[in-house]
Amino acid sequence: MSPVTNLTMPKLGLTMTEGTISEWVVSPGDSFKKNDVVLVVETEKIANEIEAPADGVLHDILVVAGETVAVGTPLANWDVGATAIPEVSAEIEEANATTHEPEKETAAATAFAEVRKNTASGAKSARIVATPLARRIALQNDIDLAGVIASGPKGRIKAEDVRAAIADDASRVTLSCGVAAASPDALPSRRAATSYEAAAARRLSEAKRDTPHFYLSTEADAGALFLLRQQLNSDNENLNISINHLIIAAVARALKENEIANCVWRDGEIVTYGTTDIGMAVSSDKGLFAPVLKDIDRLGIASIAKAARELAEKARTGQLTSDDLIGGSTTISNAGMFDVTYMGSIINPGQSSILGVGSIREIFRPDELGQPELRQEMGLVLSCDHRIFDGVSGLAFLNSIKANIEKPLRLLVS
Template sequence: MSGMNDLLMPKLGLTMTEGLVAEWCVAPGDSVKQGDIIFVVETEKVANEITADDDGVMGEILVPVGETVLVGTIVARWTGPGQRASAETAAAPAAEPKPASLVVSQPQAQATPANPAVRIVATPLARRQAEELGVALQTVQGSGPHGRIKAADVRAAAARKEGTSASLPAKQAAIAPAAERAPASSLVQAMARRMVEAKQNTPHFYLSAEAEVSELLALRTRLNAQQGQVKLTLNHFIVAAVARALEALPQQNRIWDGGDVVQFRTIEVGVAVSTERGLMAPVLHDLGGCSLDEIARRADQLVQRVRDGKASRDDMQGGAITVSNAGMFNVTYMTPIINPPQSAILGVGSIRDVFRPDANGAPVLKREMGLVLAGDHRLHDGTSGLQFLNRVIDFLQDPYLLLRSGKADK
């Protein structure tokens, strides 16, 4: 088939470096119309349908379902628009694709074997993990098609190198009667990698404080007693407080991205959502000047889309901070992990009844909510973090400020 062009793994978010091919919706030889879904890419955040920009005919599929590859890797070839396939790559076997130049800057060493005299067929993820784990690919036996080395092969080789594989069967046999072992889904594995990388690569610091929320609880009760209005949760107030604090302190509304500081011009707040697939962190966009009721409506709709598996790509990216509320699970403080590329996350604990002395030293019953702000020390420090956390607390302790429309006073 002449006139073939390369289809690449797209970059679907600011920090996306790899994606899993979850489904091919067309087969080699199929005619594709503009707007047709060609394949589905699954990241640690969401499944994305990749549609055709123009008409074309599918040639060959190079990356099978279930494979994870780096952004910019050639996943298929077709006659529609894309990168022109060279004569050399066009003649290459489908099971042994040669990675194309990446859309984002990546070390070329990942795409070529260390020894040019011996061709090593391995997935880009396997090459990256081999470099990280110090495993020579020449020593790895591939389990993929035509001996292709997969990431799991590299990890197994690393375990053997450390002498741990010999003890593994004994451990498995010991727990077999009382437990079941099952492979984690690609989504869970991606989430796990993301959290490990976040903790290892982002210099976290933590600030904790309490917000006295008696007045907030009373206001919420009064507002929810009104008929025909959106029902407000504590999380709605917290998200609104964070949004107003970002408006007042724009230096908190930025992220670190590969040595650059990205300053956001709009107010966006992520919300941690527990789903059957795991913990997700969708983002509420353009909250500047939104009323409390509008934030509540949009938050409810967003959470429902995520739990129904209908979240869009835009729903799952953006923002500099996420609110992670575990208050319903009986916890005083929660120390969360920042969700890259964001630069902060606010952990919210349960409300506790405690006695505090008043101005005269007499005990007074207070209702306090524990808050923990985790910040990226490359961008924020204790002083700026406390300014932001205390501004959030001010809004929670004087919740009538959240009923005002327009931007918060700076």
């Protein structure tokens, strides 16, 4: 019998600091085989199935499903034949090995955190962690802390988070006053954000706050793109190429043509990617994801289509891995299926641009002779990180994309 060890919250991605247990697949006391899924952990945007590293038995569960805990927090104790993995990441260890001052979190503090989690086990909801001042302000303003998005360390709600919630509430009240002021039905209802919503809110707030955005827009004539798609698909029904796949190829080619567009800002440095990776926004039940297509310049259009379809499917079924979400300097957010002309998007954290693609509209434009000509146009809005782009380089990138869309045959030449 191997010794009982802790199964801790694994670090599943470079930036992961905490995870939510969405499900315990193995029950306490049950044994499992190597590679059996023991539990499912949701991180910022993905669900991860955690597999057993070896045959073993699960003992006590310390953190129940639905709770969010920091990386390295013991989740359960178990017997496993091999060394228990996943291990606490080196990054965490390193963080604990800093100099003596100011007071570091002691073993006692960690133990307390565990006790706190244990105490909450079996409870319907996790204890809300908020500073005393945040609690006082919330009480004075009748704010339910369950609905407040935390920005402090370890998911702690700070005073400014409550103030933000108050401001948010005030705007909602103003809206509802305009609609049905007196009706009790119009009173706002509240619920706690899911871990996905909270994570997305945090990431988007950060991105919008920390990245200096500027926006460039244009229209691209999509007629040739339509025609090409029709021809390709009619040639081979199995190809099933969409406009979106062709736009991906157009952006990929534009990235090759504009090296600056493949750069990102990271901690005061400019990082240039050596590969051409493009994120694509996918909507699912659990929210919006932006998985990244890798090495796309090496793929032909058929392969792009296949890869994009597979990635979208993974996103919709909650099977994305952290690797799927890493990398790329830009993302395509195509809202063409909805009725929108221009869409200015928020740049995904870690990237330097995002292309918002609008619906294709039929519109008369003057031709070379000044006669009206019916065209199919799509509105393009490129959101740029001003730390990377200036107006000239941003426009150059957008114009490359537009040119690739309007002259799509070049997309077939690698």
